[in-house]
Amino acid sequence: MPTASHVRLLTSGDTALVVEFGTGVDRHVSALVLALADRIDAVGIEGILETVPTFRSLMVHYDPLRLRQAQLKERLRDLLQDLHPSETAGRLWRIPACYDPSLGPDLEEVARRTDLTPTEVVSLHSSETYHVYMLGFLPGFPYMGDLPAQLVLPRREDPRIKVPPGSLAIAMRMAAIYPLESPGGWHLLGRTPVPIWDLRRNPPALLMPGDKVKFDPIPLDEYDALVAHAQAGTLRTEPEPASAAGAAR
Amino acid sequence: MSRALQILSPGLLTTIQDMGRPGYQRLGIPVSGALDPVSFTAANLLVGNPPGTAALEIAYQGPTIRIAAESVRMAYAGGGATIEALHAESGAAERIPVLQSRRLVKGQSLRIGALSGSTVGYLAIEGGFDVPPFLSSLSTYTRGGFGGWRGRALAAGDALLLQRSSVDEHDESMLPPLDLKLPRRFRVVLGPQDDHFTERGVRTFLESEYTVTPASDRMGMRLEGPQLEHADGYNIVSDGIAPGSIQVPGNGLPIILLADRQTTGGYPKLATVISTDLAALGRLAPGARLAFEAVGIEQAEDLRIAFAAELASLADKIRPAGRVAAFDETKLMSANLVSGVVHACEPEQRSQAI
Numbered sequence: 001m002p003t004a005s006h007v008r009l010l011t012s013g014d015t016a017l018v019v020e021f022g023t024g025v026d027r028h029v030s031a032l033v034l035a036l037a038d039r040i041d042a043v044g045i046e047g048i049l050e051t052v053p054t055f056r057s058l059m060v061h062y063d064p065l066r067l068r069q070a071q072l073k074e075r076l077r078d079l080l081q082d083l084h085p086s087e088t089a090g091r092l093w094r095i096p097a098c099y100d101p102s103l104g105p106d107l108e109e110v111a112r113r114t115d116l117t118p119t120e121v122v123s124l125h126s127s128e129t130y131h132v133y134m135l136g137f138l139p140g141f142p143y144m145g146d147l148p149a150q151l152v153l154p155r156r157e158d159p160r161i162k163v164p165p166g167s168l169a170i171a172m173r174m175a176a177i178y179p180l181e182s183p184g185g186w187h188l189l190g191r192t193p194v195p196i197w198d199l200r201r202n203p204p205a206l207l208m209p210g211d212k213v214k215f216d217p218i219p220l221d222e223y224d225a226l227v228a229h230a231q232a233g234t235l236r237t238e239p240e241p242a243s244a245a246g247a248a249r
Numbered sequence: 250m251s252r253a254l255q256i257l258s259p260g261l262l263t264t265i266q267d268m269g270r271p272g273y274q275r276l277g278i279p280v281s282g283a284l285d286p287v288s289f290t291a292a293n294l295l296v297g298n299p300p301g302t303a304a305l306e307i308a309y310q311g312p313t314i315r316i317a318a319e320s321v322r323m324a325y326a327g328g329g330a331t332i333e334a335l336h337a338e339s340g341a342a343e344r345i346p347v348l349q350s351r352r353l354v355k356g357q358s359l360r361i362g363a364l365s366g367s368t369v370g371y372l373a374i375e376g377g378f379d380v381p382p383f384l385s386s387l388s389t390y391t392r393g394g395f396g397g398w399r400g401r402a403l404a405a406g407d408a409l410l411l412q413r414s415s416v417d418e419h420d421e422s423m424l425p426p427l428d429l430k431l432p433r434r435f436r437v438v439l440g441p442q443d444d445h446f447t448e449r450g451v452r453t454f455l456e457s458e459y460t461v462t463p464a465s466d467r468m469g470m471r472l473e474g475p476q477l478e479h480a481d482g483y484n485i486v487s488d489g490i491a492p493g494s495i496q497v498p499g500n501g502l503p504i505i506l507l508a509d510r511q512t513t514g515g516y517p518k519l520a521t522v523i524s525t526d527l528a529a530l531g532r533l534a535p536g537a538r539l540a541f542e543a544v545g546i547e548q549a550e551d552l553r554i555a556f557a558a559e560l561a562s563l564a565d566k567i568r569p570a571g572r573v574a575a576f577d578e579t580k581l582m583s584a585n586l587v588s589g590v591v592h593a594c595e596p597e598q599r600s601q602a603i
Binding site for chain 2 (some may be wrong): 010011012013014015016018020023024025037049050051052053054055056057058059061064065068069070134135136137138139140141143179180199202203204205208209
């Protein structure tokens with residue numbers, strides 16, 4: 001099990017430093033990454049501009065006019081002492097998800113390739129409480145894991161040019177929700193009416209690294225009704241208290 | 250009272266940019282901002298704006314803009330360009346030097362031609378734009394459709410609101426030609442994933458010359474040249490991306506990540522261009538050739554400190570240019586209208602060959 005003592009500090013030019021806890025996708029590593037981000041936020045080191053948690057490392061962006069990388073490394077080594085995972089519990093989001101074939105164009109194919117029925121695929125996808133490892137690729141795009149082992153497939157061989165926003169996607173060990181229309185090579189199982197990216201909101205991204213997500217299946221007519229709410233800006237999606245998420249973690 | 254700039258023709262890719270939108274990368278939101286912060290800063294200084302005030306970033310081909318406000322003060326800095334003020338009624342054109350502020354009045358237009366020596370230039374407006382900031386910045390991120398003017402590049406017919414409906418008449422400002430020359434070699438700090446490349450791969454990178462391809466944009470600069478050999482595959486579990494990160498996907502050809510870079514990525518990053526050389530990188534046009542040189546982190550930091558001091562000293566180089574109005578009677582009488590143009594592109598053209 002990786003601990004803070006395995007950490008590597010890797011130079012990424014004169015404005016960023018990578019604090020690498022591991023090389024793979026691992027919930028324990030992720031919890032350490034998020035714990036360090038929390039510590040840095042809490043301590044407030046002069047010269048650090050922002051931190052970006054990823055699956056296995058924390059990128060620290062800093063201002064070289066206020067902080068030398070050697071000093072930064074020293075400060076970070078101090079903060080890494082006795083670093084424990086899960087210093088804060090993420091929020092738990094229940095996201096309505098519609099798996100109607102009209103919204104999940106790859107549901108049938110995923111079922112065929114995994115030797116499951118579409119109903120079993122939906123049941124597996126919506127049974128997991130996902131951990132948001134990181135946001136990236138697109139503004140607000142959450143990499144969530146871990147997908148049940150039965151659903152693991154490589155990316156599509158023919159990526160789509162346009163994936164609609166709200167699409168529920170899977171690839172390898174990850175689940176995701178497309179925040180914006182974009183090209184994409186993941187398998188599409190359905191769609192959520194909840195805008196996970198909304199420019200009218202501050203911040204516009206619904207999810208944060210460390211959050212937990214669970215999908216609640218809904219029928220098509222309910223999906224359509226919620227989409228209408230979302231477009232009118234009257235769809236409120238609130239997370240459950242941190243304690244509920246703590247239990248899920 | 251109207252206080253707008255009316256876009257008659259938008260140019261190739263004209264966007265509002267400032268120094269970017271840091272602080273939201275953990276939400277996957279790119280920083281964006283001016284590709285060439287040196288020219289951006291110069292343009293703002295010339296119109297007396299605080300550094301960092303949002304300006305128009307012009308790429309390759311400039312716009313034509315009609316003044317709908319009572320008066321505005323503008324200045325252009327960046328790639329060499331023919332800049333003309335067009336008379337309200339006659340449409341007669343008068344050349345305006347780059348790196349000089351100029352007061353224009355209602356009905357007149359400003360036309361900026363094709364850029365040379367750099368892909369970008371900046372048009373700063375005294376007082377700046379009255380456009381709502383998005384997450385504390387006016388930088389446009391066209392891929393995400395947010396920031397700046399409606400999240401997109403300017404289009405014909407747009408009317409950009411300004412903070413001021415008129416500006417005082419006073420002495421104009423000028424700057425001597427900026428030192429926009431390119432480094433002989435772009436300096437990099439190796440890492441964070443240089444250990445994902447063979448020794449030969451790293452040597453190839455440092456000893457070869459690369460060419461900027463036309464597939465480059467504000468997000469990344471794609472290079473053509475000798476392929477770089479990965480040590481152990483070309484996929485890594487995604488981690489963060491820094492400004493100037495040089496990622497190498499499966500085809501072995503480096504991509505340097507610029508202002509609109511994605512926040513995270515899954516290709517190994519061999520090296521990072523030092524922050525001091527990023528502005529020069531932002532000026533490189535497709536077809537330009539470049540090479541790299543590795544420096545240590547402490548040297549990179551020293552260079553950055555010196556660069557910041559140099560940038561700060563730009564303010565001391567501002568000189569009065571006298572009281573100049575477009576279509577000034579005495580100026581029109583003079584036979585010396587065009588030869589007074591400052592050729593700021595000259596030093597860049599010289600340095601284009603590395």
